[in-house]
Amino acid sequence: xTWHYIFAGLFVSFGTFSCSNQNKSGNSSHADKRDTxxxxxxxxxxxxxxxxxxxxxxxxxxRKQWIMSDTLETRLETLPASTxxxxxxxxxxxxxxxxxxxxxxxxxxSTDTVKYGYRPEIYHDMTVKExxxxxxxxxxxxLAKKIGRENYKKYLSLTDYGNLDLSQTDADFWNFGAFKxxxxxxxxxxxxxxxxxxxFSKRTMQLVKKVMITQQLDGYTFHTKTGWTRDNNTNxxxxxxxxxxxxxxxxxxxxxxxxxxxxSPMFGNCRKDITKAVFRDLGILN
Numbered sequence: 001x002t003w004h005y006i007f008a009g010l011f012v013s014f015g016t017f018s019c020s021n022q023n024k025s026g027n028s029s030h031a032d033k034r035d036t037x038x039x040x041x042x043x044x045x046x047x048x049x050x051x052x053x054x055x056x057x058x059x060x061x062x063r064k065q066w067i068m069s070d071t072l073e074t075r076l077e078t079l080p081a082s083t084x085x086x087x088x089x090x091x092x093x094x095x096x097x098x099x100x101x102x103x104x105x106x107x108x109x110s111t112d113t114v115k116y117g118y119r120p121e122i123y124h125d126m127t128v129k130e131x132x133x134x135x136x137x138x139x140x141x142x143l144a145k146k147i148g149r150e151n152y153k154k155y156l157s158l159t160d161y162g163n164l165d166l167s168q169t170d171a172d173f174w175n176f177g178a179f180k181x182x183x184x185x186x187x188x189x190x191x192x193x194x195x196x197x198x199x200f201s202k203r204t205m206q207l208v209k210k211v212m213i214t215q216q217l218d219g220y221t222f223h224t225k226t227g228w229t230r231d232n233n234t235n236x237x238x239x240x241x242x243x244x245x246x247x248x249x250x251x252x253x254x255x256x257x258x259x260x261x262x263x264s265p266m267f268g269n270c271r272k273d274i275t276k277a278v279f280r281d282l283g284i285l286n
Contacts, residue, residue, distance in 0.1 A: 035064045043069040046277050047256070050270035052235075054256040056278055057187045061194075061249035067282065068184070077163055077180035078255065081227030082135045083238045084174035086208065087189070089132060091155045092143045093204040101129040101211050105139045115176075132211050135226065137172065144171040158199040161189050175229045186240050186253035194223075194242050194251060212241060220245050220285075226271060233260045239271040243284065250284050 047054040047069075055073035059066050068074045092098045107125050122136040131139035144152075149166055156164055161181065168177025181189075192198045196205045212223035224241030235258040242251040254275045258267055279285040 032064055035066060037066040037068065039068055039071065040278075040281075041070060043278055043281070046274040050256070050266055050274060051262065051264055052237075052256045052258045052267065052270060054254065054274065055183050056254045056275065057183045057252065058278065058282065058284075059187050059191055059251040060282075061191075061251065062247065066187075069278075073255075074184045075182050077182045077185070078236050078257065079176070079179065079229050079231055080162065080174050080181045080186070081229040081236055081238055082137065082175075083186065083225050083227035083240045083253075085132055085135070085140055086193070086212065086225055086240075087155070087159065087161055088140050088143065088147075088174070089128065089208050089211065090193075090198070090200050090204055091147055091151060092128070093207060094155070094200045095147055095151050097143055097146045098128055101132075101207055102127050105131065105142055108138060108142060111138045129211050132225075133214075137175070141171045155199070159189060159192070161185070176231045183253040183255045186238075186255075187251050190240060190242055190253070191251050194249060214241075228268065228271075230260060234258065235260055235263070235267050237267060237271045239275050243279075250279070250282075254278075 043056060053073065054069075055076070056069045057066065057074050058068075089101075093100070104125055104127055107123060111123070116137055119136075122131075122134055122138070126134075126136060126139060128139065128143075130136070152166060153164070156162060156166075162185065163178075163180045165178040165180065166173055168179060170176060173179045189198075193205060193209065196202060198205060209223055212225060213221060214224045215222040221244045222241065223244070224239060227236075227238035227240075229236050235256070237256040237258075238254065240253040242249055252275060254271060256267065256271055256274070258264065264270075276285060
């Protein structure tokens with residue numbers, strides 16, 4: 001298939017476009033041959049205003065257009081942090097580690113507050129749905145222990161998610177270690193989830209899409225997940241998901257990087273602020 005870059009009013013044809021640095025299955029991008037790609041270098045000003053490095057990828061489902069802030073950072077792979085809870089929940093459901101989103105996970109009694117911060121409001125028994133919503137990492141660590149590395153290898157490979165480096169020995173390899181994914185790969189994965197073209201049952205995918213709903217306002221439905229890890233003295237922040245409005249869908253991934261030497265209190269809010277500013281530029285939001 002051929003991708004067309006729309007840049008400075010010119011169409012330039014390139015070869016097959018791959019979303020991951022490591023093409024596990026030998027497959028190329030799942031893009032439709034009618035898809036086009038628009039490079040918007042002007043979006044960089046939003047990252048600059050937050051004093052971060054970053055990238056955003058948006059897929060316009062109606063117009064079949066990929067919109068990217070650049071062609072390098074959008075392919076750079078980093079830890080997915082809590083955005084991994086999307087595929088984690090898919091795998092937990094598919095392997096019957098949990099029955100459904102209302103399965104209750106018992107509080108384990110303690111957690112590493114140095115690694116994960118002190119959050120007493122999440123230290124109690126809770127459903128998987130609540131754990132997803134409040135990003136209770138300890139719940140998904142317990143699920144990961146039950147899922148096992150072989151199941152992760154299987155489903156990460158089948159879904160072309162990330163670089164497949166599971167060398168990190170701790171259970172939460174998505175927060176610490178060498179497992180990585182790019183913003184482009186994130187969008188491709190979420191696009192397949194939205195279209196229900198992942199190697200999971202329809203029930204599993206529909207449950208996860210429902211759990212991902214974070215906001216319904218003025219005809220818009222947001223299916224999203226944030227993420228933030230501080231591994232290797234770097235703030236790695238994400239906001240990923242998709243927005244629906246009537247017959248339109250916009251699938252996106254925003255990733256921010258910041259040296260913690262220059263730690264900024266704006267970092268957490270910037271994940272959504274930058275994304276929404278881009279959406280306003282694109283006419284997606286008012």
